[in-house]
Amino acid sequence: MAISVETLFLADDAQGTLQARIQQMIAQGILSGRFHRGEKLPSSRKLAAHLNVSRITVTLAYTELLANDYLTSRGRSGYFVSDNAPVPPSYTPQPTGEDRVDWSRAMVRQFSGGDTPRKPADWQRFRYPFIYGQADPTLFDHANWRLCAMRALGAKDFGPMTSDVFDQDDPLLVEFIARHTLPRRGIAARPSEILITLGAQNALWLTAQIVLNQKRSVAIEDPCYHSLRDLLAHVRCPITPIRVDADGLPPEAIPPQTDVIFCTPSHQSPTTATMPRARRQELLDRARALNALIVEDDYEFELSFLGAPSPALKSMDSEGRVIYVGSFSKSLFPGLRLGYLVGSEPFIREARALRASVLRHPPGQMQRTAAYFLSLGHYDAQIRRTSKALHSRRRALEESIMRHGLTVAGWGAYGGSSLWMQAPAGTDTTRLAEQLRPQGVLIEPGAPFFAGTQRPQNLYRLGYSSIPESRIDRGVAMIADAIAAGWT
């Protein structure tokens, strides 16, 4: 492409003659990687007019750059960045000056660091990716998603797609959630009790800001979703991690001063435990006794291919005590970034106001596309197809685990997309994961899910939502071999 004259400005503080400054400006553009080999420079006439200098000054600068082989001339066609011009090793423009801000003083809060481990960005290049929470391109109904996007981008929907609707949501999407999605969880909610969020993460974050501060005590599951622990740490509220058992969070272990309880009754994350109905009632009773709120993260309920899912905890809540977090990330794709909050009106009103301040609203185009995908029935078909594939992979995984003698710590009675695994005592699964990587095997060490410093080191998670069924057995065999070799 041609280099636009508008991208060229003379630096005010540059040294030297006008000609030298023009020369430097162009050379810096090339050196910094802004201008690429073969790109056409503005004509000397245009550049001279733009910079308000004489044309001969520009011509002289260009001639100098020709001599240095930064530029080449193609006669009447003008000047181009030379094929021999220096290329920066990567894209690293010259900084315009030295940073003189003491950022350690200028920034009052730190958000970096934290427990959340990084997944390798190139996981798709691994042959045995037992990772969790990514979409499988072979399962997603790409064609119908595109058709829905097309419809959402049609002239009729221009208003809803493009408008700044300030704090409002797409009424089509909200109505579908109220009429179709929530009733499947046993939940009745009015549109004013529903807020669309930028994924479940955003829903949990908004909730934490509204009901927590340094004086409010929170109880969380241990182990739990690491990002939840990180975002609660930012709020600086007192946190009590409660060790879960095979039935999930034990209500009697919740300390008396607790104000808010975060939990995942349907599928405990990451142990996959499902809380029995009786314990759910005990949990609600405990919350009532403490006058505490419960935040229910109902992720992945759609993937219940082994048995009908039990209704959400929220469906048993007659007092408005449960704040419900739903998400389309697991069932559609995580890059979608659409989730929702369901709660009492006063709470949703504040969450809506906070969301408006933080980001206004999730993009209309995404909301409308999802609304069409859901309401045309593609979503249900997608869930059925995904569940069928996961069911099949799950059977393969179970068989391989038996065959190779691995130990399961959490089965996920209703289905899901992962198993919670236990290596022999003394095994360090963080090192195990590092050892397996060069062999093309990705597993998730369990330690980062736990709070505190006394973290069990021998647990790990095997996701089966991204690995082809045909590779499961070989992958499990390699894990078993590595464990047997004794990575302790």
Added chain:
Amino acid sequence: MAISVETLFLADDAQGTLQARIQQMIAQGILSGRFHRGEKLPSSRKLAAHLNVSRITVTLAYTELLANDYLTSRGRSGYFVSDNAPVPPSYTPQPTGEDRVDWSRAMVRQFSGGDTPRKPADWQRFRYPFIYGQADPTLFDHANWRLCAMRALGAKDFGPMTSDVFDQDDPLLVEFIARHTLPRRGIAARPSEILITLGAQNALWLTAQIVLNQKRSVAIEDPCYHSLRDLLAHVRCPITPIRVDADGLPPEAIPPQTDVIFCTPSHQSPTTATMPRARRQELLDRARALNALIVEDDYEFELSFLGAPSPALKSMDSEGRVIYVGSFSKSLFPGLRLGYLVGSEPFIREARALRASVLRHPPGQMQRTAAYFLSLGHYDAQIRRTSKALHSRRRALEESIMRHGLTVAGWGAYGGSSLWMQAPAGTDTTRLAEQLRPQGVLIEPGAPFFAGTQRPQNLYRLGYSSIPESRIDRGVAMIADAIAAGWT
């Protein structure tokens, strides 16, 4: 559509016989608006199996509902919601119980309220919408946006579109901003100095969280963008509003203890003043003397159809002191929700970590679509087309203002999409706006842009980005008439 059997659950706490509870469950679904007239009920066999009750119980319940005209029977086709069934006045399902949470106690922070005025959601139905910041469907290059969305939704881009990339951005979009957009503002930035945000609002919000707390003092322009004042109020930092003049923010008025300065040098919002180069240098010098940061909101720079825009303040910053906020909302459409932050690496690192905690990342599908729209040159064409139309409307507006004797308080020397207007002393433009509404005229009162209680009442803003040129004169005439009638 048929009512799915999965949406039916028996309430645990319901009174009465099984038959009555089934009857109630269905009636409530109809009364609450969940089931619509004409929808097919599950067969008695299916529902009996689902609820684990005898089939005769379900049949008796259905028969009772038939008698009450909630349902009709179509012989072998089964049961349907009757055409005579009650319809709720609007969508208001029966709440499942009484809210027993004391929300005034349960919520520790309040985000609702605030200064930001509501724009009427149905502004498109007004004949003379002199409103600001909405897209004009007649100007937007809808066809190419769709084509870019199609390309972004192609199989090749499935990974970038659907993945949970945790805290990363679309490298295509970041590269385009670094190579093409920022150089037009005179800014050189590495990708590690750029963060994609969910619109400019999100960029300002992230910045405030990182550099401000109750002990850090902030200086803002007065008048200013109301949402900025609201989000700073949530941080509870000491705020000094500084009255702007015809050249924007006067640097000498910034108090000595200031830590962070928020400003709009290119186009002061809402007065449209452009800060001259000399004053920009004074502002940078003042910030250096105070060791303060500057947050530059460079909204709307693309719409400079009356003259070449001056480089951004950030381009004159050799010390890393300026945090730059850009947005595609004004130049594309506000529902896009895409903006960006440019700043020193340590700052961008924290902003990225905070963004990951709050919302992970803007949806990949939106980022990739925008990247294609920009890199294929549609964006520049869009800006040229929009600028041309705005230029023409602007001339019409100026002529009408002259003809009808209105007074302009801020012209916007480079262009933009609004004029800042002054009604005669004593005019209350809030009341004026209310008076004009029933006549189909929308104007924005100026008072909400000002801080404090001593707000000038006679200023207002006339946006011309959404009103057709042919209606401008009639609209201005009606404003002039209403002012002459004396709304004081």
